[in-house]
Amino acid sequence: MKIAIVCYPTFGGSGVVATELGLELARRGHEVHFITYSQPVRLALLNPNIHYHEVHVPEYPLFHYQPYELALSSKLVDMVKLHKIEVLHVHYAIPHAYAGYMAKQMLKSEGIKLPMITTLHGTDITLVGNHPFYKPAVTFSINKSDYVTSVSQSLKEETYRLFDVKKEIEVIPNFIEIDKNKIDENSSCHRSLMATQDQKIITHISNFRKVKRIPDVIKIFNEIQKQIPSKLMMVGEGPEREIAERMCDDLKINDKVIFFGNSNEIDKILSYSDLFLLPSETESFGLAALEAMACGVPVISSNSGGLPEVNKQGYSGYLSDVGDVEDMAQHAISILSDDAELLKFKKNALALAKEFDILKIMPLYENLYLRAIEKYK
Ligand code: GMT
Numbered sequence: 001m002k003i004a005i006v007c008y009p010t011f012g013g014s015g016v017v018a019t020e021l022g023l024e025l026a027r028r029g030h031e032v033h034f035i036t037y038s039q040p041v042r043l044a045l046l047n048p049n050i051h052y053h054e055v056h057v058p059e060y061p062l063f064h065y066q067p068y069e070l071a072l073s074s075k076l077v078d079m080v081k082l083h084k085i086e087v088l089h090v091h092y093a094i095p096h097a098y099a100g101y102m103a104k105q106m107l108k109s110e111g112i113k114l115p116m117i118t119t120l121h122g123t124d125i126t127l128v129g130n131h132p133f134y135k136p137a138v139t140f141s142i143n144k145s146d147y148v149t150s151v152s153q154s155l156k157e158e159t160y161r162l163f164d165v166k167k168e169i170e171v172i173p174n175f176i177e178i179d180k181n182k183i184d185e186n187s188s189c190h191r192s193l194m195a196t197q198d199q200k201i202i203t204h205i206s207n208f209r210k211v212k213r214i215p216d217v218i219k220i221f222n223e224i225q226k227q228i229p230s231k232l233m234m235v236g237e238g239p240e241r242e243i244a245e246r247m248c249d250d251l252k253i254n255d256k257v258i259f260f261g262n263s264n265e266i267d268k269i270l271s272y273s274d275l276f277l278l279p280s281e282t283e284s285f286g287l288a289a290l291e292a293m294a295c296g297v298p299v300i301s302s303n304s305g306g307l308p309e310v311n312k313q314g315y316s317g318y319l320s321d322v323g324d325v326e327d328m329a330q331h332a333i334s335i336l337s338d339d340a341e342l343l344k345f346k347k348n349a350l351a352l353a354k355e356f357d358i359l360k361i362m363p364l365y366e367n368l369y370l371r372a373i374e375k376y377k
Helices: 013-027 066-081 095-107 135-143 155-162 213-225 241-250 268-270 287-294 323-335 338-355 356-373
Strands: 002-006 029-034 049-052 087-091 115-121 147-150 169-171 200-205 230-235 257-261 275-278 299-302 317-320
Touching: 002 013, 002 066, 002 095, 013 029, 013 049, 013 087, 013 115, 013 287, 013 356, 029 066, 029 338, 049 066, 049 169, 066 095, 066 169, 087 095, 087 356, 095 115, 095 135, 115 135, 115 356, 147 155, 147 287, 147 356, 155 169, 200 213, 213 230, 213 241, 213 275, 213 323, 230 268, 241 257, 268 287, 275 287, 275 323, 287 299, 317 323, 323 338, 338 356
Parallel strands: 002 029, 002 087, 029 049, 087 115, 115 147, 147 169, 200 230, 200 275, 230 257, 275 299, 299 317
Antiparallel strands: none
């Protein structure tokens, strides 16, 4: 199949999912065209089936806001015609589903039929898309998609609750390539760079936005380190980083916390980790938690959104109410203070992650593409 993928090329979860999906489709022999404003961070262009087309938005002094949707839909029309693309898969409703629909209509006027699949990822529904300024356009473009998927049952229910969506939403969860997350002894990332042998390694990875409740991460770690020799790895970049750094200063724990910024070595950092913290306000799925579990790292998370679909209470980790840092810290300490218990949780986390193996999830997408192409034949 010839598939076009539109996504955000940044470190965010939706871009990661879209990129890993495209890479696996290419490995399976499909021709994949990424169409976005810069090269997705995890995209390696070494596969002859992978193509990347950059969307340029020409600067013009009249424009206070650059019309990205317009440039994207024009690029889509050109690429679909040039490469005979059979199906369009847009990730994140805003503005991709809207731009995709415009491209579809332009192509239709030239007699070209292009099925469009929209995958809802989370904040496009729960935070941004729900804003009254966007809501009519988001509702319209979801309803006009040929097929709609969401990354969890929870997000599907949220979409129906918040929007007047008539379309059937299919749940296709986030996935993980299990074998990729093995410790590479040749890597420059060694455990000794992070902690001493007697210290436990605790990790948080996110885009450091408010929704991630970064101050809770620091508070939980502060309680843990009072009882367990440990270090905290803070991986990612975003507006809450400064607050977190200041908190570490105030609590006098900055020698126990490493801020990495954005990293391409997260699988290595995770492979050395003993525990993962994700106390988010909401999380449609929690890809970062799954990435941790795939490295055999138990997860202490909040119980909001789709997190209970990924992290299982008392098995792969623990889930607490949003903001209950005391409960989260207690659970963390209970896992970390007993080596046998920690080992059990690590094994369980890996076993659960295997349920989301890319090889199990990929046929769901391939089947969807086939159905979408068939629809217009
Ligand atoms: O978590 C973020 O803020 C990034 C965001 C994104 O759209 O890139 O992640 C969302 O999509 C991921 C992939 O489907 C999900 O695993 C994340 O849970 C979801 N984030 C939220 O719902 C906050």
